[in-house]
Amino acid sequence: MKIIAFGATSSTKSINVQLARLAASLVASADVEVLDLNNYEMPLFSEDQEAQIGQPQLAKEFLAKISDADAIIVSFAEHNGSYTAAYKNILDWSTRIDRNVFQNKPAIFLATSPGPGGASSVLATAVGSAQFFGADIKASLSIPSFYDNFDVETGTLRNPELQKQLTEVMKSLS
Secondary structure, three states: OEEEEEEEOOOOOOHHHHHHHHHHHOOOOOEEEEEOHHHHOOOOOOHHHHHHHOOOHHHHHHHHHHHHOOEEEEEEOOEOOEOOHHHHHHHHHHHHHOOOOOOOEEEEEEEEOOOOOOOHHHHHHHHHHHHHHOEEEEEEEEEOOHHHHEEOOOOEEOOHHHHHHHHHHHHOOO
16 A cells, blocks of 8 residues: 655644654555655745646646555644645645545544644544545544654654554554
8 A cells, every 4th residue: 555644734843744654654564655745835826826827846746646645644733723834735736736636545634733732623624624625534633732642752652542543543544
């Protein structure tokens, strides 16, 4: 199984990238590619920009990565209760090429934050809108208080209950 995983953020120190990487590692024998959204940085989407530059090659390349995958794991960072600007911009450009961005692939949506909410607001938004962008959501999970529950040095969850939940969520891709 080929898995594309990414944190829906442009942060180079993203805790959501760490969570996506851990989640993907739980799928036995998977070929995992972790995308860096910084490699898909495009001008801020607007219809005026689209009329001027057309469809950016980077949006086409992002969609090609999704197309080549058997499954997708996204871990959503939350900025002021919503998507990060980096993720929203990639989503906006991609939907102008193909509204079915996730191409009906099985997907796991995750989220984490340093606080007790675990980015649950953005996760709820992402799960709620997934059907409009062709994501076949198999499961979702929010991990609260990232630094209390995640061992950054080993890239593992310290909290056995959360580890059990994440393991169960990832089994839904099998």
